[in-house]
Amino acid sequence: MNHLFCKTFKNYALPVLTVSYLWLASCHHASALPFEVLHWWTEQGELESKQVLVEHLKVNDIEFEDFAIVGSGGGGAIHVLQMRALSGNPPEAAQIKGPDIAEWNNLSMLIGINELTDTSAWEHFLPKVVLDDVTVEKQYMAVPINIHRVNWLWLNSKIFKQYGLAAPTTWKQFFAVANFLASKGVKPVVFGGTPWQDALLFESIAISELGAEKYRQAFEAFNHDVISSDEMINTFKLFKQLHHYATPEQQGQDWTWSSQAFINNEAAMLFMGDWVKGSWTAIGKKAMQDYQCVPVPGTKGVFSYNIDSFVLFKKAHSPIDQHSQSIFVDTLMSPTFQQDFSKLKGSIPARNDLDLSEFDECSQLSSNDFKHDIKVPSFTQNMATSSHQKAQIIQLISDYFNSDSLSAEDAVKQLGVMVKALTSK
Numbered sequence: 528m529n530h531l532f533c534k535t536f537k538n539y540a541l542p543v544l545t546v547s548y549l550w551l552a553s554c555h556h557a558s559a560l561p562f563e564v565l566h567w568w569t570e571q572g573e574l575e576s577k578q579v580l581v582e583h584l585k586v587n588d589i590e591f592e593d594f595a596i597v598g599s600g601g602g603g604a605i606h607v608l609q610m611r612a613l614s615g616n617p618p619e620a621a622q623i624k625g626p627d628i629a630e631w632n633n634l635s636m637l638i639g640i641n642e643l644t645d646t647s648a649w650e651h652f653l654p655k656v657v658l659d660d661v662t663v664e665k666q667y668m669a670v671p672i673n674i675h676r677v678n679w680l681w682l683n684s685k686i687f688k689q690y691g692l693a694a695p696t697t698w699k700q701f702f703a704v705a706n707f708l709a710s711k712g713v714k715p716v717v718f719g720g721t722p723w724q725d726a727l728l729f730e731s732i733a734i735s736e737l738g739a740e741k742y743r744q745a746f747e748a749f750n751h752d753v754i755s756s757d758e759m760i761n762t763f764k765l766f767k768q769l770h771h772y773a774t775p776e777q778q779g780q781d782w783t784w785s786s787q788a789f790i791n792n793e794a795a796m797l798f799m800g801d802w803v804k805g806s807w808t809a810i811g812k813k814a815m816q817d818y819q820c821v822p823v824p825g826t827k828g829v830f831s832y833n834i835d836s837f838v839l840f841k842k843a844h845s846p847i848d849q850h851s852q853s854i855f856v857d858t859l860m861s862p863t864f865q866q867d868f869s870k871l872k873g874s875i876p877a878r879n880d881l882d883l884s885e886f887d888e889c890s891q892l893s894s895n896d897f898k899h900d901i902k903v904p905s906f907t908q909n910m911a912t913s914s915h916q917k918a919q920i921i922q923l924i925s926d927y928f929n930s931d932s933l934s935a936e937d938a939v940k941q942l943g944v945m946v947k948a949l950t951s952k
């Protein structure tokens with residue numbers, strides 16, 4: 528039975544007509560059209576928040592079809608998406624963020640959101656950084672759903688209480704706490720062992736050492752003077768000092784491994800964006816009881832953001848179901864979806880007009896800081912550069928972190944050469 532007909536019938540005719548149950552059942556069945564969505568939410572907390580999306584879509588007769596690519600902070604997903612898109616068979620929607628939105632739009636593969644639904648109210652409830660993030664040439668080209676904070680340091684409450692430790696706010700304090708814990712036989716900090724996780728730590732250190740403005744100049748504008756500055760060399764040196772706490776078993780491990788080690792009280796501290804909180808919520812752990820969230824040392828007053836958003840694709844070989852796409856957009860932008868989703872995901876809603884009183888304290892802090900702090904785009908989370916530029920930069924950063932022979936000076940020189948090659952600057 529025709530999807531649009533069913534929808535219209537249910538919305539307008541149902542209240543005044545008596546219809547047979549069978550008729551409605553067939554209508555409902557036929558109207559639940561499969562809607563394929565690419566994403567990389569495959570860890571427990573991510574799966575639970577994704578399920579919120581599935582349920583909200585189901586209520587609106589859209590059947591979510593999973594196109595999930597495991598892990599790596601989305602690195603793998605982008606490659607698979609490229610292959611599907613090049614073969615002319617993209618999914619209906621995909622989790623694409625930051626400058627990649629414009630790159631996909633340049634290939635003329637995306638549908639403008641304004642063509643699907645009335646977006647005139649968006650500017651009243653979306654913060655400016657969010658609006659800018661999803662706008663390409665004055666058109667909304669993606670639907671933003673949430674905001675993650677990246678520059679968090681997580682503290683294990685049990686270990687911090689046991690040793691009567693205070694949260695470190697400077698790197699000096701951080702090393703004092705870490706070395707004290709190591710002297711007691713406690714693992715001070717746990718890392719995953721993939722390039723994007725190494726770079727995520729580097730990025731927060733860069734914010735602390737360069738400050739917000741120079742961080743942007745280096746990793747968003749690719750300003751050569753900042754990239755080759757002494758402050759950048761110091762950033763690399765400080766970053767390398769953290770490698771002292773790395774251990775061989777972390778090699779190749781994704782963030783779910785370090786997240787579990789931390790919450791199982793195997794390590795006292797963890798650097799990660801607040802999606803990690805979703806993995807703890809999923810197993811009943813509570814903010815400020817089992818763990819605490821503090822800005823990475825030296826980054827108080829700066830909020831490095833990661834906005835999850837979805838683009839919608841044109842279809843070359845099959846009819847576009849624009850009706851479903853418009854329902855998808857409206858569902859993602861609805862207040863209840865944005866609240867229900869972020870509560871489980873560890874983020875805050877993209878909309879700034881929603882009640883967060885039922886959110887945990889870390890999300891409330893995040894929301895407050897987002898309002899008042901200087902905001903910088905997280906380059907490891909594709910917010911500052913395209914993912915292909917990012918991939919090369921994070922590989923260099925990771926190689927340096929794990930190398931015994933590469934000096935900070937040489938790494939900075941290599942970064943300068945790489946950025947010139949990537950941007951012809």
Ligand code: GAL
Pocket residue numbers: 567568573598600601675802833834835908
């Ligand atoms: C990020 C994504 C987050 C989070 C994380 C780890 O790129 O924006 O939503 O899930 O990857 O998978």
